[in-house]
Amino acid sequence: MIRKEIKLILSTFNIRNTQDRYNERKEFLRKTIQGEQSDIMCLQEVSFLGDNQVDHLVEDDKNRSLYHQFHAESQLKFHIRPGADPESKLDGNTILANKDFFDQNLTILEDKKMHLSGFRVAHAIKFALNGDPSNYFWVVNTHLHHIVPDWQIRYHQLQNIHLWLYNITKFQSDNIFLCGDFNLTPKEEQNYKYLSEMGFKSTYQVIHGQEPVITFPTGLQAPNMDTDPEGCFDYIWFKGNQIKPQNIHIFGDKHLETDKTIYPSDHMGLCGEFMIKFD
Structure with a gap:
C-alpha cells in the first residue's frame, strides 16, 4: 500500500554560532537539539x-551521527571582527x-538557495514521501536582516523570498x-502581515491563539x-491545505542547572508537530 500521509516533527533554532561562551554551552546545546527528537530541524x-x-x-554519546546535514553558505562570513567575540564564526544556515526518519521515509527532489544579501x-x-514525486513538501530556512529599525530591508527580503x-x-x-529567525515581532505590522498575505499561517498562533511573548533573549x-x-522573532510558518498542525512548543528556554547564566543559545527554539495528508 502506498502511504499518503506522514507525521512530521519540525523545529527551528538560532544557535548563536560559536560565540558567547560556546565552550561552556556546546554540550548543553547538543543535548537540547537532540532532545527534541525532530525529524527536520x-x-x-x-x-x-x-x-x-x-x-x-x-x-550521540557513542559518536554516531544522527542527522544528515544540508548547508546554505552565505556569500560573506561573520568571522573575527574588531571588537567582537574572538570565537565568533558564522557561515550560514543548516537544515x-x-x-x-529520512532514510525510511524521504528523498530529496530539489535543493535550492537564494542569497538575500551578503550575509543572509x-x-x-x-x-518527497517514499520517493513519490507527486507527494512532497518544501522546508524553507532563512534568517533575515537583524538591525531593529531596518524594517524596510526585511520587507524587501520577504518580497524576494516570495518571488523566489x-x-x-x-x-x-x-x-x-517557512522557518527561521525573521528578526521581526508581530508589532512590525507591515512585515508580519505580509507573511499572512503570502498565504502563510504561524503555527504557534494557530495552536495557541497568540505568538510567544519572547523567543529572544533567553538569559545567556x-x-x-x-x-x-x-x-x-522566531517562527514556523506553513501554507498548503494538506498540512495540519497538531502542536508546537518552545524549547531551549531553561538554563544549565549548575549556572543560571548559561543557556543553549540566546534564542529559544520552536518545535512543531504536523500531519501531512496527500490527496
Whole structure:
C-alpha cells in the first residue's frame, strides 16, 4: 500500500554560532537539539566551514551521527571582527534531517538557495514521501536582516523570498514550511502581515491563539552578547491545505542547572508537530 500521509516533527533554532561562551554551552546545546527528537530541524547562525560545529552537535554519546546535514553558505562570513567575540564564526544556515526518519521515509527532489544579501540566505529543500514525486513538501530556512529599525530591508527580503518561492514552487498549492529567525515581532505590522498575505499561517498562533511573548533573549550572559530588545522573532510558518498542525512548543528556554547564566543559545527554539495528508 502506498502511504499518503506522514507525521512530521519540525523545529527551528538560532544557535548563536560559536560565540558567547560556546565552550561552556556546546554540550548543553547538543543535548537540547537532540532532545527534541525532530525529524527536520532548521538552524540559523551556524559555523560549518573548516571545523564543522554541526558535526559535534549531531553526534550521540557513542559518536554516531544522527542527522544528515544540508548547508546554505552565505556569500560573506561573520568571522573575527574588531571588537567582537574572538570565537565568533558564522557561515550560514543548516537544515538537519534525522537519518532514521529520512532514510525510511524521504528523498530529496530539489535543493535550492537564494542569497538575500551578503550575509543572509534562504534555503529550500523539496522532500518527497517514499520517493513519490507527486507527494512532497518544501522546508524553507532563512534568517533575515537583524538591525531593529531596518524594517524596510526585511520587507524587501520577504518580497524576494516570495518571488523566489513563486518561481521554484507551485506556490498557490504546494505544501511549504517557512522557518527561521525573521528578526521581526508581530508589532512590525507591515512585515508580519505580509507573511499572512503570502498565504502563510504561524503555527504557534494557530495552536495557541497568540505568538510567544519572547523567543529572544533567553538569559545567556556573555561579554559580547546581543542586547537588542526582547520579543518574538522566531517562527514556523506553513501554507498548503494538506498540512495540519497538531502542536508546537518552545524549547531551549531553561538554563544549565549548575549556572543560571548559561543557556543553549540566546534564542529559544520552536518545535512543531504536523500531519501531512496527500490527496
